[in-house]
Amino acid sequence: MTTAHSDSLTVPRVLSIAGTDPTGGAGQAADLKSIAAMGGYGMNVITAVVAQNTTGVIDIHTPPVHILRSQLEAVSSDVTLDAVKVGMLGSVEVIDTVRDWLAAVKPPVTVVDPVMVATAGGRLLRAEAETALMSLLPLADLITPNLLELAVLADAPTATTWSEALEQGRFVAERFGARVLVKGGHLPGSRTPDALLEPGRTEPVVTFDDPRVATSNTHGTGCSLSSAIATVVARTGGWAGAVRTARAWLRGALAHADSLHVGHGNGPVHHFHHVQATLQDSQSCERFTDSLWRDCAGVRGDINELEFITQLADGSLPFETFEWYMDQDMQYLDVYSRALAALAAAAPSETEREFFAGGAAEVVTVESALHRARLGDAEPLPPSEVTRTYTDFLLAATGSEPYAVGAAAVLPCYWLYAAVGSALTQKARVAGLDPHPYGDWLATYDAPDFQLATERARDIVDRAASAADPVTRQRMRDAFMRACELELRFFAEPVRRAETRPFAVASTHRVV
Secondary structure, three states: OOOOOOOOOOOOEEEEOOOOOOOOOOOHHHHHHHHHOOOEEEEEEEEEEEEEEEEEEEEEEEEOHHHHHHHHHHHHHOOOOOOEEEOOOOOOOHHHHHHHHHHHHHOOOOEOOOEEOOOOOOOOOOHHHHHHHHHHHHHHHOOEEEEHHHHHEEEEEEEOOHHHHHHHHHHHHHOOOOOOEEEOOOOOOOOEEEEEEOOOOOOEEEEEEEEEEOOOOOEEEHHHHHHHHHHHHHOOOOOHHHHHHHHHHHHHHHHOOOOOOOOOOOHHHOOOOOOOOOOOEOOOOEEEEEEHHHOOHHHHHHHOOHHHHOOOOOOOOHHHHHHHHHHHHHHHHHHHHHHHHHHHHHHHOHHHHHHHHHHHHHHHHHHHHHHHHHHHOOOOOOOOOOOOOHHHHHHHHHHHHOOOHHHHHHHHHHHHHHHHHHHHHHHHHHHHOOOOHHHHHHHHHHHHHHHHEEEEEEEEHHHHHHOOOOHHHHHHHHHHHHHHHHHHHHHHHHHHHHHHHHEEEEEEOEEE
């Protein structure tokens, strides 16, 4: 089993080995769209020409195996591959050819979506082909079966409970020495749990449990998720984060699937739901958030020149200064999560409710965990005047103002941190700071899932602005700028405080 790249790739080169879908929802068509949506460069090798649409498969033609072998060799002899996603294979000869090629090429990342059982329950592979596929799976870094396929790989009845699915996933991970993504989408109920398992570990690496997205347009979800994960992990090297990012994106693709109107059966997901068309902003053709970003250019420039930011970038920021900032930021995050929860309650659509509710939970589980790891169990310090002013503003904007104004008020909490995290991570990489003393903070806000969340927050503000009257749009602009100015003061405060009131360090290494 291979491991992922340790270096982040800007545009990973990802090969899909799969069958076709002329309606574009599954197979290599879904793979290429998913790879592109996750920022990769997609390539494809065709294993089967499938005549299918949203209502089912009509016919399949398997090209001669020497054509498959020639396709594989043509790509790998010319292009350095960063990841490979394997989908539909179909026959013993095809499986053996792909297995031998994988063993010879050894791609840095290999994700196998074992297409064995149709959603309706029919077996897609003959017994001898299933046996051949078993010999390929030890070459995978990640296997992404549906519950029906998981049961085949575990040689067990199809799981009817989440605990049964996890037990089968553990067995499959040990059997093939590969990670397994256990997916609970086929279980009954209103929730869709997922878990990433690794061989040698009893407990999942990461688990998810979200409300089921209400849509029948789910064609190609397995193909899309597996290729998206392959792309993100090739970029970042982190499996848990890649699953989190790809899963959040796919939930959005499902939530927007009904807008496509493709076919009369189970239609495809909306792979590019996160790419918003340019919105009208007053009499111009730019997005509303583009104009906001332009308006705050001066504040952004001031933030970049702050001593706190420049020292954070080169790692020279005194530990006590950073710790005081983390203490205040922990208190800020407590209020910020409440502000996001208020937006979730006021959101006009299920998609936006899920986004803000998920953001509130993410603050508690991910960002706050970073702060707790730094600060330990010590009691928090009194909030500074800047901290109180900022948190009071957020609560008022999300609790008393219209929803659109509140959404604009929290946008800098995403966007400015995403910009700072990305810029400082790049500077640290160029400077060769490894390890960076504050690398955990930089990684949190440069992470692909946080960057994706920022884009989704922008989309929400753009949609709200497009439906708002001129007075509300101006209030949105004022709230956004006020939040940007408060972020500037929040970043400036730790160094200002250190200069006017020297820190003392307690025996617990907490600032007092």
